[in-house]
Amino acid sequence: MKVTGIFIHPIKSCQRIALEQAEVTPKGFTWDRELMIVDHRQQFMTQRDYPQMAKIQVKLSGKVISLSVQDESLEPFNFEPQLTGNTLAVKIWRDNTIAIDQGDEVAIWLQKALKLSPMQPCRLVRQSPQQLRRINPNYARRSEDQVSFADGYPFLLTNTASLEELNRKIAENNLINISEVPMIRFRPNIVIESDCPFVEDDWKLIKIGEVYFDVVKPCDRCIVTTTDQFTGKRDELKEPLKTLATFRRQAGGVMFGQNMIPQNTGVIHKEDQVQCLEHQ
Structure with a gap:
């Protein structure tokens, strides 16, 4: 498994910037x-x-x-x-x-x-650097764990194989041909390439390059995933939420991707290998 995408969103809910490498800080990628x-x-x-x-x-x-x-x-x-x-x-x-x-x-x-x-x-x-925003103590691993203006956690990871499986089910569930949902709809920080859908569900501790991440909580998805990330138009069929709800509903919502907290700082790069060191 390897990293195939690194993204930052300097202004919350505005368009992303794709990077070849990024610095990991305690509260997320720089910027x-x-x-x-x-x-x-x-x-x-x-x-x-x-x-x-x-x-x-x-x-x-x-x-x-x-x-x-x-x-x-x-x-x-x-x-x-x-x-x-x-x-x-x-x-x-x-x-x-x-x-x-x-x-x-x-x-x-x-x-x-x-x-x-x-x-x-x-x-x-x-x-403000003087105003630390703490992570929900139910999921934080250390008292100093913090986050930017992201919804709740410093990093969101998604998996290409999981998206492929989702798009396969969307095609099955709709009687008309529709375009595949792109990964950008989920606004991740890190995209990994694997051949196993939702393998990330079982991760507890992973290593990317020289950085260790605690995988702490699946990400519950909202209406933003139905929004074209260039035009702002909502999907009339309410995809991918409609299909996700048929097989990814858990206590707390409809899940896709994993929220993570870094254990240390460093730089990660596209093509870095991803290792799972501990499972749930």
């Missing part, structure tokens, strides 16, 4: 979900309620982020994320934390890009 958009109540915004977030393209060059959207009337916007400035008390799921506001200009650009009304102002915030 992954480091920023997020919040609404006028300082509540986090995602594609669950704003599928148009999928259209925002993100590029990273050194310390500068470039934003663009497929809208000829809106010019791309470049900015350098700041770790100083005004702070906001924000909420992501059940967590309340203090984040660093990134200013009026990028907020106005995002409001236009997302086509929000003047009554729906938004702000872009960056996670």
